[in-house]
Amino acid sequence: MTELTEQRRKAAEWFHSLRDEIVAAFETLEAEAAGDSDPVKFDVRETRRASEDGSDTGGGLMSVLRGGRVFEKVGVNVSEVYGRLGDRAQVAMAARKGIPGMAEDPRFWASGISLVAHMQNPHAPAVHMNTRMFWTPHAWWFGGGSDLNPCIEYPEDTEHFHAVQKAHLDPHGDGFYPRLKAWADEYFYIPHRKRARGVGGIFMDDHCSGDWDADFALTRDIGRAFLPAYLPLVERRQALDWGKAEREIQLVHRGLYAEYNLVYDRGTKFGLETGHDPDAVLMSLPPLAKWI
Template sequence: MQGIEKEEMIRGRFERIIRDAQTRICAAVEEEDGGGTFREDAWARPGGGGGVSRVMQGGKTWEKAGVGVSVVYGTMPPEAYRAAKGHTSSNGANGASNGASGGVPFFAAGISSVMHPHNPFAPTMHFNYRYFETEEWNGIPGQWWFGGGTDITPSYVNEEDMKHFHGTYKRVCDNHDPAYYPKFKQWADDYFLCKHRNQRRGLGGIFFDDLNDRPQDEILAFSTEALGAVIDSYLPLVQKHKNDAFTEQQKEWQQMRRGLYVEYNLVYDRGTTFGLKTAGRIESILMSLPLTARWEYCPPVDPTSPEAQLVDACTNPRTWA
């Protein structure tokens, strides 16, 4: 790892960035909603650190929207370390095995959000940006990395919307490395796969993790710009569709797609897994879940319908930008 002064500088800078982003994004969402307000809960983690969760429920535009910031530290079990690194084997990354004793000293700061609009033609959006580091432990050198991304989950395919959303993040990526967008777009398509359904939970975006292949300042700058693009990439889509007319059948389809969203978050999401394994605050960890969802037994889908078009796009990822 780099020197202590450098580590603390990155920690403090990233924490200020995510706290500022939480304030700006919540203010923009409240303004667009035109009726709902965020409830704020500050919480402390017994092992060290804490966070601030802001959640809007039953708004005019959003059924549920949450933006949470957490800054936690202390020690974590080896299995939580493996979850953070994306390894599930007991012989996980870098020797973090069940044979090693004690907890792994760590620091983690992040901002995460999921927003579920009422209207089935307005998409759900998720973002998460985080910085993570560990200290030397049982002979394993200390490490640092950045992770995160922003992705979109509509119930219906709108090509113009997807070109806007993906185009926004392609421009952000290109500002830092032309190789970023194709790499991180593919990573999102692979990561957000609900394997037991053989479908992505949505239409992707960008995703990256364990990013430490260049100076911290460079990755911090990229993460900051990507986080700053959330408002411009997403709110115009909600504004465009929040008053669209829809049928009861279209609302039910949205609820079933939310069911798949719930399945993915509880079974595959690394952030959820890490939070549960580090005794995190349950309300904050499960903030991403919608107020309502639906599971039908073997629901029929007309192969010529807009619903089938969405399933196809989630099964066979497309190039949008």
């Protein structure tokens, strides 16, 4: 087994294990909220990437929980796809044009986990998280992060979320957290609304220091930070009273989320342009939203 094959195997296994951990944690929240009633659980189905020639090009698992007591809709997807970049991938890969050799050898491999949670209680914040590895015969890189999207912001929740991210990034160097925080603030900005879609978090893309082990360790810690950063906020807010006014605020805020994901999100564009299951790609969209 070549080194690159082993590295891809390790990355894919890690994304799957993180998926399993998060799904179990979220189902525990639903079970605790349900009490003596039957809790809602994730529906899981396999996804496939559509190939142009009918060959196997990979897929993944789409896990979605709908209509829970805690989560109105939450999806936790994991994928491992591969093949050759064709014409339909050109838009999604426009940022990769600087990679030498892709015209002669357009093979690629990608794996990652993607999560979006939309909550029942408007006081509990929505959240997004993903981590991924992308490989070509000419280069490899990691990307990902997580960001918090409350429709009703609590400053102490924002402070906690960022503090946990910082604690997980600081062992990799003092400069990582401020750089990835600033990157998230820039990336998760909605230009046509002239505002951020949430209260930020951390984000990186095209990360390749030349040291695969160090970059993989950083990516794992981005993933490990998610549950301790997010679960305490849900536990703190999910039992608060709410009514029509709070629901209105929530639905309008979800409109911002939908606009960003459909217009600007790089992962959405890449998934659709490279033929991945559209239901899995668009899992991030809220079940209900509203525009004024």
